[in-house]
Amino acid sequence: MDEMISNLLDTLQIDELHTCDRMSVATLSRPDETGPKYLTMSQGFDQEVLTxxxxxxxxSVPELSVINRGELHVLLLDGEEIRGAKQNRVLNTSILVAPGSKCTVPVSCTEQGRWHYTTSRFEDSEVVMAQSLRQRKQASVSKNVRExxxxxxxxxxxxxxxxxxHCLLDISSETGAMRDAYEARQEDLEKYVRAFxxxxxxxxxAVFLEGKLAGLDFISYRPAMNDLLPKLIGSYAMDALCEEENGRREPDPGEVQSLLSRIGRCALEVQKxxxxxxxxxxxxxxxxxxxLIALNTVIHLSAFIKADEKSFKGGMSSFSHRRQFRDSM
Structure with a gap:
């Protein structure tokens, strides 16, 4: 397991740096790209093989049932949101669903004020959770995995x-739905998606916000990355929209190489x-x-710079009202 991740880190190349306003993106490629083909969640829905x-x-708030009736594996990405059924949810971790199989997947609710059916099944919400929220969710999931x-x-x-x-973007949502923030700022988010x-x-x-490295995502299969890229750009761009003007600096691609080296020195804990x-x-x-390591391949790797607790919670000081969820949860 360690060797597989190390081999990936050793072969990743840092390519071009692209910039739009507060956000810069360094692209990563693996010259000897090999490994399995698979569908993304969006493609699984589009081809009507994923339910x-x-x-x-x-x-059950923290669990959903997934069925893959297709002939290829389907990748569900950590932080991807699905909407419908009783309430919108996001994936707690990346999962590869085998062809012709059914599994139960761990999720988090992103629509606190609804617990009733709007549709019988879920559909693609077309967004990935904002990077800062995804990072904090990943931290809590990792803690639960360990303990x-x-x-x-x-x-x-x-x-x-x-x-x-919602508070930082001055968004009002009747059901506390994360997706309402994306819809309200759709024009701004599309500016970033078009730019990249x-x-x-x-x-x-690997993404920089205001010149500071925030994190990276690696996907083994390039056609899957092509499909997921607008969602991932939107995830980081949502944080860019929330950033305060603190004096922008030039992004340094050397920081990406340093991050890759530090990932290789991380403590590793593995679970099925x-x-x-x-x-x-x-x-x-x-x-x-x-x-996520499967089929002899690192399918997905994500890494985030740990959040500054003080700076993250600073935006909450003027937002004391907490929505109370219905007793039926």
Whole structure:
């Protein structure tokens, strides 16, 4: 397991640096790209081979049922949101769903004020959770993996993060839905997506916000990365919209190489994935990450610079109202 991640880090190349306003993206590629083909969640829905639904009529907030009726594996990405059924959710970790299989996946609620059916099944929400919220969710999931061998998140912290996002962007949402923030700022987010639309056929991105390195995502299969890239750009761009003007500096691609080196020195804890393969948790002094390793390949690797607790919670000081969820949860 260690060797597989090390080999990946040793072969990753840092390519071009692209910049739009407060956000810069360094592309990553693996010259000897090999490994399995698979569909993304969006492609699985589009091809009508993927079904996601509540695990029962009564439902369970932290779990959903996934069926893959296709002939290829389907990748569900950590932080991807799905909407519908009883409430919108995000994936707690990346999962590869085998062809012709059914599994139960761990999720977090991103719509605190609804617990009733709007549709019988879920559909693609077309967004990935904002990077800062995704980082904090990943941290709580990793803690639960270490202490309880569970992929559950700190649900209260997820709701708090969504509330903070609405507060920082001055967004009102009747059901506390994270997606409402994306819809309200769709024009601004699309500006970033269009600015980075020329990025194609890469294996990963490392993203700077206001010149500071925030994190990176690696996807083993380039066609899958092409499909996921707009969502990932939107995830980081949502944080760019929330950034305060603190004096922008020029992004340094050398920091990406340093991050790759530090990932290789992280402590590693491995647990069987809820889908195919293994889930590896990475922890270092100033960074955290996770990797899905399956079919003899690092399918997905993410790494984030650990959040500054004080700066993250500073935006909450003027936002004391907490939405109370219905008793039926």
């Amino acid at each position: 996601v639904e509540e695990i029962s009529d009564s439902g 309880h061998q569970s992929f559950h998140s700190d649900q209260g912290e997820v709701w708090e993060g969504v509330d903070t996002l 639309a020329d990025i194609r056929d890469v294996n990963g991105i 994935s809820e889908g195919v393969g293994d889930d590896a948790r990475l922890d270092g002094p100033d960074l955290q990450g996770a990797a």
